[in-house]
Amino acid sequence: MEFAKNQQNSWYENKEQVLVAVDCIIFGFDNETLKLLVFKREIQPLKGSWSLIGSFIRQNENANQAGLRILKDITGLENIFMEELKTYSAVDRDPGARCISIGQYALIRIDENNKELVNKHGAFWFSLDELPELVLDHNQMVKDALDRLREKARFSPIGFELLPKYFTLPQIQTLYEQIFQKRLDSRNFRKKLLSLNFLKKTEIKDKSSSKKGAYLYEFDYEKETDQSFIFKG
Amino acid sequence: MEFAKNQQNSWYENKEQVLVAVDCIIFGFDNETLKLLVFKREIQPLKGSWSLIGSFIRQNENANQAGLRILKDITGLENIFMEELKTYSAVDRDPGARCISIGQYALIRIDENNKELVNKHGAFWFSLDELPELVLDHNQMVKDALDRLREKARFSPIGFELLPKYFTLPQIQTLYEQIFQKRLDSRNFRKKLLSLNFLKKTEIKDKSSSKKGAYLYEFDYEKETDQSFIFKG
DNA sequence: ATAATAAATGTAATAATTACATTTATTATT
DNA sequence: AATAATAAATGTAATTATTACATTTATTAT
Numbered sequence: 001m002e003f004a005k006n007q008q009n010s011w012y013e014n015k016e017q018v019l020v021a022v023d024c025i026i027f028g029f030d031n032e033t034l035k036l037l038v039f040k041r042e043i044q045p046l047k048g049s050w051s052l053i054g055s056f057i058r059q060n061e062n063a064n065q066a067g068l069r070i071l072k073d074i075t076g077l078e079n080i081f082m083e084e085l086k087t088y089s090a091v092d093r094d095p096g097a098r099c100i101s102i103g104q105y106a107l108i109r110i111d112e113n114n115k116e117l118v119n120k121h122g123a124f125w126f127s128l129d130e131l132p133e134l135v136l137d138h139n140q141m142v143k144d145a146l147d148r149l150r151e152k153a154r155f156s157p158i159g160f161e162l163l164p165k166y167f168t169l170p171q172i173q174t175l176y177e178q179i180f181q182k183r184l185d186s187r188n189f190r191k192k193l194l195s196l197n198f199l200k201k202t203e204i205k206d207k208s209s210s211k212k213g214a215y216l217y218e219f220d221y222e223k224e225t226d227q228s229f230i231f232k233g
Numbered sequence: 234m235e236f237a238k239n240q241q242n243s244w245y246e247n248k249e250q251v252l253v254a255v256d257c258i259i260f261g262f263d264n265e266t267l268k269l270l271v272f273k274r275e276i277q278p279l280k281g282s283w284s285l286i287g288s289f290i291r292q293n294e295n296a297n298q299a300g301l302r303i304l305k306d307i308t309g310l311e312n313i314f315m316e317e318l319k320t321y322s323a324v325d326r327d328p329g330a331r332c333i334s335i336g337q338y339a340l341i342r343i344d345e346n347n348k349e350l351v352n353k354h355g356a357f358w359f360s361l362d363e364l365p366e367l368v369l370d371h372n373q374m375v376k377d378a379l380d381r382l383r384e385k386a387r388f389s390p391i392g393f394e395l396l397p398k399y400f401t402l403p404q405i406q407t408l409y410e411q412i413f414q415k416r417l418d419s420r421n422f423r424k425k426l427l428s429l430n431f432l433k434k435t436e437i438k439d440k441s442s443s444k445k446g447a448y449l450y451e452f453d454y455e456k457e458t459d460q461s462f463i464f465k466g
Numbered sequence: 467a468t469a470a471t472a473a474a475t476g477t478a479a480t481a482a483t484t485a486c487a488t489t490t491a492t493t494a495t496t
Numbered sequence: 497a498a499t500a501a502t503a504a505a506t507g508t509a510a511t512t513a514t515t516a517c518a519t520t521t522a523t524t525a526t
Binding site for chain 1: 501502503504505506507
């Protein structure tokens with residue numbers, strides 16, 4: 001900020017206090033539907049209500065660090081893809097205190113999360129279309145995060161963070177169909193995706209969902225570029 | 234947030250306090266270059282340093298309202314286009330206090346701002362390429378806001394907020410050339426822009442910059458759609 | 467009447483997107 | 497051993513969007 005410190009008219013003294021929290025919108029993909037990790041409050045008030053996972057920001061960490069701390073606490077995972085969504089600052093959004101929240105959305109490989117930790121925290125994976133009512137403005141946060149995910153997916157190869165290291169083309173097509181909530185033509189989808197040159201094909205087939213089996217691919221981070229990734233349809 | 238209030242183990246009590254500010258990155262366009270409104274601190278410390286315009290968020294307002302309040306204070310304008318950029322929360326970003334800032338960028342019609350108010354606040358319009366060093370992380374905020382503006386301009390018809398109600402096609406082309414920092418082909422630019430069908434042509438010519446004169450257009454808010462507005466360059 | 471200036475315009479070549487149906491590899495069944 | 501079943505893999509033609517590129521037009525000043 002811009003004004004004097006350690007002065008009589010200090011802008012830093014006696015400011016009306018606002019609490020700052022971080023809430024995480026955690027997406028996962030189980031090869032069928034997009035899912036969200038939410039948890040059930042085990043203490044009063046609002047015991048039994050579903051909520052996003054959050055925390056107040058601490059003195060010694062920035063918002064990003066706070067988000068990653070929460071993600072590690074609840075899933076055991078580090079190096080998770082996480083980006084700031086937006087802030088939520090309505091005056092009365094939290095009836096208990098004047099508290100603004102920085103929403104962060106994260107994409108994780110659902111099969112890699114530590115199930116014991118998740119259970120210990122009373123957290124559950126919900127399909128997005130079966131998501132229960134959440135506390136405060138958390139449903140709005142989820143809606144905003146989904147919009148952001150769609151917007152990003154149109155223009156950049158996001159979503160690989162939701163897939164295992166090796167994945168098949170039908171798998172990633174299903175993911176995109178889930179994100180956009182529409183069927184995609186497999187010939188056009190594959191043509192587009194492969195033309196972007198950031199997938200490396202392996203000679204290994206995954207036969208878990210067909211007799212023929214589908215080749216496994218991996219994301220080639222070397223080759224990821226700015227080239228736009230525009231799905232208009 | 235998710236935890237108990239008015240309880241012994243309340244999450245709302247004794248939280249380490251964080252101040253929350255809003256800083257505004259205010260863009261304008263003078264028909265030649267993109268400009269930014271910054272102001273010169275008139276009090277110690279850092280007297281004479283250039284700074285974005287900001288304020289602490291108040292108890293009775295959300296971040297958006299705080300931003301609009303600042304914009305009104307400094308320019309006299311209401312109903313300004315303003316969007317949240319991102320938060321800045323590095324632990325030591327402000328040596329005077331633990332203070333996070335919510336960056337908001339705004340687009341204003343430079344000719345409409347109240348010059349007396351602007352002067353009274355010690356504010357000046359700088360061309361982006363002549364921008365001085367700003368306090369704290371404000372230069373980073375400007376950089377991020379410019380990136381965002383570019384990104385948005387590629388995909389949506391942003392930028393009309395920077396132009397007067399009636400503007401010419403050469404004028405808007407110059408604006409886009411400033412945003413993208415590259416020359417655009419006028420035939421292709423006009424073809425694309427007009428094909429999107431959200432400009433209404435008037436029969437009035439603006440002769441301020443040529444003998445022939447250029448027709449004035451206005452933005453047709455009715456017709457603005459989602460259609461993408463992609464300038465690949 | 468002429469020169470000067472910036473605005474307005476068109477077309478052909480290339481690239482990207484869309485729409486659409488058949489063949490292939492494999493396993494399970496008979 | 498042959499057949500049925502299943503999902504994966506593939507190609508092409510039509511349409512649409514983008515790019516590259518130069519001349520004409522309207523007006524004012526000389």
